[in-house]
Amino acid sequence: xxxxxxxxxxxQRPRQATPILDDIGLDLAEGETICIIGPNxxxxxxxxxxxxGLLRYAGGRVAIAGDDIATLxxxxxxxxxxxxxxxxxxxxAFSVRDIALMxxxxxxxxxxxxxxxxxxxxxxALERTGIGHLxxxxxxxxxGGERQLVLIARALAQDAPFIVMDEPTSGLDLGNxxxxxxxxxxxxxxxxxxxxxxxxxxQALNLNCRVGLLRAGRLVARGPAAEICDQPTMEALYGTPLxxxxxxxxxxxxxxxxxx
Amino acid sequence: MRSLRAFxxxxxxxxxxxxxxxxxxxxxxxxxxxxxxxxxVVLDALTSGLLGGHGQSVDAASTIVLxxxxxxxxxxxxxxxxxxxxxxxxxxxxxxxxxxxxLLGVSAGAGFGASLAIMAGQSPLVVETAAFGxxxxxxxxxxxxxxxxGVRSIVTLVLCGMVMxxxxxxxxxLLKYVADPTEALASITFWLMGGLGxxxxxxxxxxxxxxxxxxxxxxxxxxxxSVLALGEMEAAALGVDVAATRTIIxxxxxxxxxxxVSVAGIVGWVGLLVPHMARMAFGLEPSRLTIATAAxxxxxxxxxxxxARTIAPVEVPLGVLTAIVGAPFFLLLLxxxxxxxxx
Numbered sequence: 001x002x003x004x005x006x007x008x009x010x011x012q013r014p015r016q017a018t019p020i021l022d023d024i025g026l027d028l029a030e031g032e033t034i035c036i037i038g039p040n041x042x043x044x045x046x047x048x049x050x051x052x053g054l055l056r057y058a059g060g061r062v063a064i065a066g067d068d069i070a071t072l073x074x075x076x077x078x079x080x081x082x083x084x085x086x087x088x089x090x091x092x093a094f095s096v097r098d099i100a101l102m103x104x105x106x107x108x109x110x111x112x113x114x115x116x117x118x119x120x121x122x123x124x125a126l127e128r129t130g131i132g133h134l135x136x137x138x139x140x141x142x143x144g145g146e147r148q149l150v151l152i153a154r155a156l157a158q159d160a161p162f163i164v165m166d167e168p169t170s171g172l173d174l175g176n177x178x179x180x181x182x183x184x185x186x187x188x189x190x191x192x193x194x195x196x197x198x199x200x201x202x203q204a205l206n207l208n209c210r211v212g213l214l215r216a217g218r219l220v221a222r223g224p225a226a227e228i229c230d231q232p233t234m235e236a237l238y239g240t241p242l243x244x245x246x247x248x249x250x251x252x253x254x255x256x257x258x259x260x
Numbered sequence: 261m262r263s264l265r266a267f268x269x270x271x272x273x274x275x276x277x278x279x280x281x282x283x284x285x286x287x288x289x290x291x292x293x294x295x296x297x298x299x300x301v302v303l304d305a306l307t308s309g310l311l312g313g314h315g316q317s318v319d320a321a322s323t324i325v326l327x328x329x330x331x332x333x334x335x336x337x338x339x340x341x342x343x344x345x346x347x348x349x350x351x352x353x354x355x356x357x358x359x360x361x362x363l364l365g366v367s368a369g370a371g372f373g374a375s376l377a378i379m380a381g382q383s384p385l386v387v388e389t390a391a392f393g394x395x396x397x398x399x400x401x402x403x404x405x406x407x408x409x410g411v412r413s414i415v416t417l418v419l420c421g422m423v424m425x426x427x428x429x430x431x432x433x434l435l436k437y438v439a440d441p442t443e444a445l446a447s448i449t450f451w452l453m454g455g456l457g458x459x460x461x462x463x464x465x466x467x468x469x470x471x472x473x474x475x476x477x478x479x480x481x482x483x484x485x486s487v488l489a490l491g492e493m494e495a496a497a498l499g500v501d502v503a504a505t506r507t508i509i510x511x512x513x514x515x516x517x518x519x520x521v522s523v524a525g526i527v528g529w530v531g532l533l534v535p536h537m538a539r540m541a542f543g544l545e546p547s548r549l550t551i552a553t554a555a556x557x558x559x560x561x562x563x564x565x566x567x568a569r570t571i572a573p574v575e576v577p578l579g580v581l582t583a584i585v586g587a588p589f590f591l592l593l594l595x596x597x598x599x600x601x602x603x
Contacts, residue, residue, distance in 0.1 A: 054493050078499030085497075091355045091489050094544055102487050106499025111480040113547055158498065 001066045003193040004028040004051075004162050009060035011043075011050055011217075020046050022217045024060070028193040030161070033184060035204035035225065036197045038214035039238050044197035045086070047214065048166045051195065053077050064162055078106035082155035084165040087147065090139055096150050097135045100126050103157030125156035129183060145176030152183055163187060165196040169203065181206055201229040202255040213237055226252055274548050278555035282337065285559060289336075289566050290329045297321055306330075327461075335459035335467060336565040337558035339520040340530055342471035344557025345550060346513035346520075347531030348538070349478050352489040353509045354414060361517035361531040364417070364510070365424030369398025370521040372428040375435045375448045384458060387451070388466065388522045395518030398424045403510070414492065414506075454525035454579025456565050463523045470519040474512035475554055481508055482546035527561070527579045529586030534560055536593050 004027060011021040020043045028034055038044050049055040051062055053069045062069045064080045072080070082103070090099070103125065104118040114122075126132045129149045134142065139150060148168060155163050168184070169177045185207055188194055198204070204211045204225035211228050213221040215237055221228050231244045234256050242256040290302045297305075305325035346361040354363065362368070373394025377387040402420040409416050432452070439445040478485065484505050487495045492502045517531070534557040535549075542552040561578075564585065568576045 049493070052497055054496055074496060074501045075499045078497060081497075083494065083497035085494055088490065088494065091351075091357060092539065092544060094489075098544060102490065102498055105483065105487055108483075110484060110501070113483050154498075 002027040002063075003030045003032070003065060004195070005061075005063040006051060007061045007063075009047075009050055009057055009062060011046055011055060011057045018217070019058070020217050021050065021057070024214075024219050026212050026219065026222065028162070028195060030193060031188050031191045033188045033194040033196070033207055033209040035207065035209055035211045036195065036214050037199070037201055037204060037211055037229075037237070038197075039199070042214040043217045044214055045166055048083075048164055048195070048197060052081055052083050052164055054083075075106045075110075078158065078160065080160050081162045081164060082158040082160040084148075084151045084155050084163065084168055086166040086168075086170060087144065088139075088151060093138050093140060095135070096126065096131065096137050096139055096142070097122060099139050099150055100153045100157050103154035103159075106158065121159070122153075122157045125153040126150075128156060129153040130179075143176075145172050145179065148172060148176065148180055149183070152180070152187075156187075161191070162193045162195070165194065167197050167199070169198065169200070177203075200255075201225070201234055202253065205229060205253050208252065229254070231256070274542070275551050275555075278551065282555060282558060282562075285562060286333050286337070289333045289562055290325055292566050292570050293324070293329060295320075295324060297325065301325075331461045331464050332456050332459045332565065333562060334464045335456050335523055336562040338464065338467040338471045339456070339524045339527065340534070340561025340564075341554040341558040342467070342475065342516040342520045343527065343531040344534035344538075344553045344560075345475050345478055346516045348535035348550065348553045349485055349509045349513050350531075351535055352485045353506060354418060355489055355491060357536065358532065360528075361513060361520075362425065362528070364402050364421035364514065365398035365428060366395040366514055366517045367521050367526050367528075368425040368428035368432070370395035370518055371452055371526055372398075372431045372435070374451050374522070374525070375432050375439075378447045378451060379435055379439055379444045381444075385462070388463070391522035392466075392518045394428070395521055396514060398428055399510070399514045399518075450577070451525050452579075453577030454527040454582070455568070455575065455577050456524055457569070457575055459523060467519050467523050470515040474516040475550075477508060477512050479547060479550045479554075481505060482550045485509060486544065486546040486549075525579060527582055529582045529590070530557060530561055533586045533590050533593075536590070540593065540596075 006024055006026045009021055009024040010019050012019040024047060026034065036044055036047060046055065050057045053062070053072070069077055100122040101114055101119060104114050104122060108114055108118060123132070123135070126135055129152050131146060131149045131153065134146060134150070139147065142150065152168070165184070168180050172180060181203060184194055184196065201211070209225055210223060211225045212219050213228065213233070221233065231242065235242050240258055243259050245255045245257060247253065287299065287302060291297050291299060301321045302325055305322040309322060309326040343361050347359070350359040350361060350363055351357055370391040373390035373392070374387050377390035382390070399421070402417065402424045405420045405423070406417045409420070436445055436448055439448055484500050487498055487500050488502065488505060496502050520527070535553050538549055538553040538556050542548055564581050565578055568578050568581050
């Protein structure tokens, strides 16, 4: 049994001729990471929402640990899949610890409050992501990179085997990008299945994971990043000529940048 | 502020501290008025009245305390607590620090219902019932129109609420325009400015059911309601049944504020202001914040009502007073918010 299985997934907005997602199929084993790479508007975020059961898809099936997510309650789903959104903003001055503790929501009764065990798990998650010292700070005051780590800590506190990240490195500087990627690798090593979206093929090469190339709602290629992310494929995906940067000391790693 | 935040760590401890304070404040309020009463007299009246001192001669002091001031004090606590708790839930649901209980049109609807009943020359009980009913109707229609529009977005619901508010405000103006200026118009205008001058024991019973039941439900759901402040998608991904929680909030908040408005008239600012005061003083821990909001709301409105009935020979309309005090106070909070990062 696969940890996560997506079969023939399609999504269409009402009164629109072309589907936003068309016949998407992918699967993830335990401890496996998959990067969904694609240009803006390819449907990456929609795919994330559908896989999490946050958008009702028109056709197909998403199964986590063998169960169709359409048959799972919100609480059951939250215990199996955690969501790391693309940045977050809170209306009120929640502390970092408040935000991490909200990851425990699916683990206590709908009319109760977190126990001391829940608080301990949330604190441990913050320590694991290396931001325990920010506990008492206000979430809204943190930098983008710190906030991303808090959201990852919240997903850890949620204690789900499957973590879905929507562009976890967008808007982060290079140091924070590395930190978040290292965290993702660690999660995978700890047995979590991770699905993340990104614009940058170098991140998939860095993680040495499988990729799925998403273009106009269709998964146009799937496979190991090293095989799929070659120059002609990337140029075709983004529809622009690119330069491939490599370094002899970092075998298997490459970055693609546009040029004028 | 930090020490205050750290001190009552559970909501229950806070409640244990708040209740005696409220009791003392209520006792003080019973002493105040056109005929000031000594604490001793008030306590005697209360004990003889509540412990069933039948057969004793009913003196003027007991009548004032039991029939006039006690219902009024109880009504002030319930109206203030109810409006504030409803406002807190709405600010989370709509992710908007400026949300107030009247957002979905309950006040305007209730105002229309009351005006209509006053014009028809009905009794106070009918006026109250009409206010309560039209308050519910206004919110109900807003929800139905939102469903009909079909875009599952909280913004659409807010817009529908604004439309209902505007419509019922216009209907109120129309009623005022055609009302008999010597009788009905004066009563309508007075009712709309809010006040607890006519609060009776029956009013307290009418308030207590929705406010206490609704408040208890909102307290029980307070964790989930606070997670909703992250936004619907994130809350759902964290395991919150967003549609169910939203329904619970709207039903409870509407019942609570409709009851409050039907007894007290339009009393603005409380539901907007008090949740912010509570957040600043007691932090964001959901159950503690809910209890603090309810307690502070009751205390705030009780103090306002004490001022309303003692500051001048004639009673100052309560809604006018809460606006005069609330609006600058809110501005003060806003100026402070920069430093404290509260909003």
